[in-house]
Amino acid sequence: MTPEQLTEVEMITVVIDGFEVTVPKGTLVIRAAEKLGIQIPRFCDHPLLSPAGACRQCLVDIEINGRAFPKPQASCTIPVENNMIVKTQLTSPVADKAQKGIMELLLINHPLDCPVCDKGGECPLQNQAMSNGRPESRYEGVKRTFDKPISISSQVLLDRERCVLCARCTRFSDEIAGDPFITLNERGALQQVGIYESDPFESYYSGNTVQICPVGALTGASYRFRARPFDLVSVDSACEHCASGCAMRTDIRRGKTLRRLAGEDASVNEEWNCDKGRWAFKYLSSRERVATPMIRGADGELHEASWPEAIAAAAAGLKGKRAGVLVGGRATLEDAYGYSKFARVALGTNDIDFRSRPHSAEETSFLASVAVNATTTYKDIDKADQVVLLGFEPEDESPIVFLRIFKQVKKRGLVVTSDAPFASRGSTKLKAKLITSISDVTGLTEKSVVIVGERLSETAGALSAAVELVNKSGAKLAWIPRRAGERGALEAGAIANLLPGGRPISETSARVDIQTAWSVPALPITPGRTTNEILEALNLVSDDVSALDAVVIGGLDPADISSQALSQLLNSFVVSLEISHSSVTAIADVVLPVAAVVEKSGTFLDWEGRSRAFDKGITDALTRSDVRILSMIADELGAPIELPTVSATRREIAAVGKWDGAKAEFTKITLTSKSPTGDKLNLSSWRQLLDLGSLQLGEANLAGTSRKAAAHISSSRAEKLGVTYGQEVRISSELGSIKLPVVISQMSDDTIWVPRNSQGSQVIASLGFVSGQVTVVKA
Amino acid sequence: MDNPLTPRSNDKGLAAAAKANAPIENQEAGSFFKQLLGFWVTFVTQFKKPNTVQYPEGKVPTEERFHGRHQLNRYDDGLEKCIGCELCAWACPADAILVEGANNTEEERFSPGERYGKVYQINYLRCIFCGLCIEACPTRALTMTNEYELADSSRSKLIFEKEDLLAPLRAGMLQPPHPMQDGKTHTDYYLGNIKGGSNA
Numbered sequence: 001m002t003p004e005q006l007t008e009v010e011m012i013t014v015v016i017d018g019f020e021v022t023v024p025k026g027t028l029v030i031r032a033a034e035k036l037g038i039q040i041p042r043f044c045d046h047p048l049l050s051p052a053g054a055c056r057q058c059l060v061d062i063e064i065n066g067r068a069f070p071k072p073q074a075s076c077t078i079p080v081e082n083n084m085i086v087k088t089q090l091t092s093p094v095a096d097k098a099q100k101g102i103m104e105l106l107l108i109n110h111p112l113d114c115p116v117c118d119k120g121g122e123c124p125l126q127n128q129a130m131s132n133g134r135p136e137s138r139y140e141g142v143k144r145t146f147d148k149p150i151s152i153s154s155q156v157l158l159d160r161e162r163c164v165l166c167a168r169c170t171r172f173s174d175e176i177a178g179d180p181f182i183t184l185n186e187r188g189a190l191q192q193v194g195i196y197e198s199d200p201f202e203s204y205y206s207g208n209t210v211q212i213c214p215v216g217a218l219t220g221a222s223y224r225f226r227a228r229p230f231d232l233v234s235v236d237s238a239c240e241h242c243a244s245g246c247a248m249r250t251d252i253r254r255g256k257t258l259r260r261l262a263g264e265d266a267s268v269n270e271e272w273n274c275d276k277g278r279w280a281f282k283y284l285s286s287r288e289r290v291a292t293p294m295i296r297g298a299d300g301e302l303h304e305a306s307w308p309e310a311i312a313a314a315a316a317g318l319k320g321k322r323a324g325v326l327v328g329g330r331a332t333l334e335d336a337y338g339y340s341k342f343a344r345v346a347l348g349t350n351d352i353d354f355r356s357r358p359h360s361a362e363e364t365s366f367l368a369s370v371a372v373n374a375t376t377t378y379k380d381i382d383k384a385d386q387v388v389l390l391g392f393e394p395e396d397e398s399p400i401v402f403l404r405i406f407k408q409v410k411k412r413g414l415v416v417t418s419d420a421p422f423a424s425r426g427s428t429k430l431k432a433k434l435i436t437s438i439s440d441v442t443g444l445t446e447k448s449v450v451i452v453g454e455r456l457s458e459t460a461g462a463l464s465a466a467v468e469l470v471n472k473s474g475a476k477l478a479w480i481p482r483r484a485g486e487r488g489a490l491e492a493g494a495i496a497n498l499l500p501g502g503r504p505i506s507e508t509s510a511r512v513d514i515q516t517a518w519s520v521p522a523l524p525i526t527p528g529r530t531t532n533e534i535l536e537a538l539n540l541v542s543d544d545v546s547a548l549d550a551v552v553i554g555g556l557d558p559a560d561i562s563s564q565a566l567s568q569l570l571n572s573f574v575v576s577l578e579i580s581h582s583s584v585t586a587i588a589d590v591v592l593p594v595a596a597v598v599e600k601s602g603t604f605l606d607w608e609g610r611s612r613a614f615d616k617g618i619t620d621a622l623t624r625s626d627v628r629i630l631s632m633i634a635d636e637l638g639a640p641i642e643l644p645t646v647s648a649t650r651r652e653i654a655a656v657g658k659w660d661g662a663k664a665e666f667t668k669i670t671l672t673s674k675s676p677t678g679d680k681l682n683l684s685s686w687r688q689l690l691d692l693g694s695l696q697l698g699e700a701n702l703a704g705t706s707r708k709a710a711a712h713i714s715s716s717r718a719e720k721l722g723v724t725y726g727q728e729v730r731i732s733s734e735l736g737s738i739k740l741p742v743v744i745s746q747m748s749d750d751t752i753w754v755p756r757n758s759q760g761s762q763v764i765a766s767l768g769f770v771s772g773q774v775t776v777v778k779a
Numbered sequence: 780m781d782n783p784l785t786p787r788s789n790d791k792g793l794a795a796a797a798k799a800n801a802p803i804e805n806q807e808a809g810s811f812f813k814q815l816l817g818f819w820v821t822f823v824t825q826f827k828k829p830n831t832v833q834y835p836e837g838k839v840p841t842e843e844r845f846h847g848r849h850q851l852n853r854y855d856d857g858l859e860k861c862i863g864c865e866l867c868a869w870a871c872p873a874d875a876i877l878v879e880g881a882n883n884t885e886e887e888r889f890s891p892g893e894r895y896g897k898v899y900q901i902n903y904l905r906c907i908f909c910g911l912c913i914e915a916c917p918t919r920a921l922t923m924t925n926e927y928e929l930a931d932s933s934r935s936k937l938i939f940e941k942e943d944l945l946a947p948l949r950a951g952m953l954q955p956p957h958p959m960q961d962g963k964t965h966t967d968y969y970l971g972n973i974k975g976g977s978n979a
Binding site: 115116121148149225227228230 | 862863864865866868869879880881882892893894917918
């Protein structure tokens, strides 16, 4: 709580166990006691959930104005009042006896299967039974048993007999995630957590219920029986899956990540994360790792090579050639800075781009003049009077941003406007007002936040319209890309028109800054090209002036860019820095293995630009960060970039600092709405949170809860096509087609929505584009 | 006040040490018989049964509760008693035990109940044979045998794997994985209601 808030709020002084404590009005007794360092045992109480008073474990004696409550009261539901005197178990024998009695009752039906329970060793029930329970049970009857475990989704298992009915999971699902798929069924001794028969617990946030369960009732299927807390080495880390920037805890046993938990960061993810961040970490073992450097021999096959050989081969292939750099969206800030400096110093080019997705020249200009060094934060969402979502589906593309917006919608009815083509699950939960054109946005003030997603660049002129909207109203603008590395890569200058720190390349003083920092005589000033243009240039015949001969590629999947991207790489010299064997390593001339996130230190910048630094998790890993390898190639090329380690890179980034001059002018273009010709439909799509993304490979339990791919169309369009709910349609372009069952939604008749990269619906590979016109027929 | 931490005066000890180190001054030359008496013990011992054991040709049984090599026990039908709970590893003061648990499935059952020990290693270079692991074991899966001949020629040979530690299959036992006895539940196993061999 900030000082100015403190002055507004009335303060109340209470006496707990003989000590005075002053807290804001409305504070619960259990929190006030915490402030004094007095721990009252509890199960159902959670600071981020509404009070429930379900477990009764936190009973204390309370006296107000000299009148005592006749019986001990639950301290997690009673707010402090003036002249209140609280006696906890430490000073009141009555409260102590009451707590012990409650504990004994809870343990009557709780099985003593701690040896096989995953919670054993980190269990609040175990701990508090030791600290606040009777040493012996007087119960001699038979314990209530249930069949165990039942899976309430493919990744969450429920042992009903272990449950103490604290309702933390049901409150979380209802209040925080807005997915009330689980509830307390039955009453009395048979009360149990259950799911609706028709709706499995398919929430994107279900993993949090496992983390906050105070007993072992909810456990994750993937971590089941894998380890005990004392086996694990926990490291603080940051999530590499999206730009939300969750603080994470990674638990490692003998060099292998066994589980990841949400870390605590009140200003970012509070204590939550999404299921992708929690469970998608097996991608390292799902594909074959690149173990050693490899060089493609004269026979056309890749052969293992030593580091010096491979570095020399990479340098030989790049020396004197016209080369470009494709960074990929998952590089850390340090690695992206390495690529940026490598392109400028070692290759002498501005042909560098971090975007491995559909993009446009308008976006390039937008990034350099608006998105870079932007300062909108989560706090602005908390205070906003309206949030406008443009080309951005928060639940799928940045789930913690969704939780933040949802919290305000729930708390104070925050107005949300979205340009989603239909009322998706996320929009429904946010009660979003759907608009079909950016010009329909109304009521923006200086307190509003306009959130622009990476997909807005797919509509020509939409980014310009959004910027105009913001300029007119004074609202705050936030650019929220989907991938974790994009904001960092932008700040590191891994894009054609920017140098590190957001310095426009067209600005002489900006170039001089960097020239001095890097101690180089000159920087390339020829305008650089975007990913698509680089790929096209690679495909040109080599006597063409604008052709490129070679390319350095970071972690990138060509299938994310366009259907022909991979084939465009075939005729050039490709240096691939990769974790695992991929479609790029299959065609690369030199393959250099790099460290995965858990094996290196680094920094991600979340969408706010907030630094999410993390340390090496697996400390004895032999793999190296991209920046170290680029530094070695640069040395071999005779144009050193002098970034031998991640920490040296961090120091240099800090020394270079941010650009304080004016940003480049945004080149606006006008928005033209295209209505489909003939009986064609406009295709709209985005990636669902859980889909075929390469960082989700190898985790079947997680994939089990992904939403089933379906095409959304309007009811009148369905009628025209002669299909009903669940029947299949064929969606085709000139390149190919996909077949999906339909779901009828309230949406424009001219539009069809399909998931972009889900099972049975890989739009880029099958249709060849992401926004365009498609033919839809009944399949 | 007596402070147990303050060393007591050690005058007596110093005096005794001085006496022991002093050169022997007064050797009684005439006490030949006294010296002969010194050999009496040697003489008498010649007629006693020797204590020497001709190890390794001859061996003496250990005490019944001697702490020797560990054993992972089985139920009568051959299913393993170990549930992979790692309490032994937790109790081990020498960090000699490594356990990794895993899920039993209906198709592949190693122990009654949900969980079994997939990896079980005891490192006898670390083990101090204190027996705390055995006290910790909730299913009496881990016990100690009287076997003490554990010396070997390499470090890796002294890390015993699960198959080295598992009790041999006796008559009626079947090598897991196999299902529980017909009609029996894991509770029957834990309560000791399993008699006779496997009917799988």
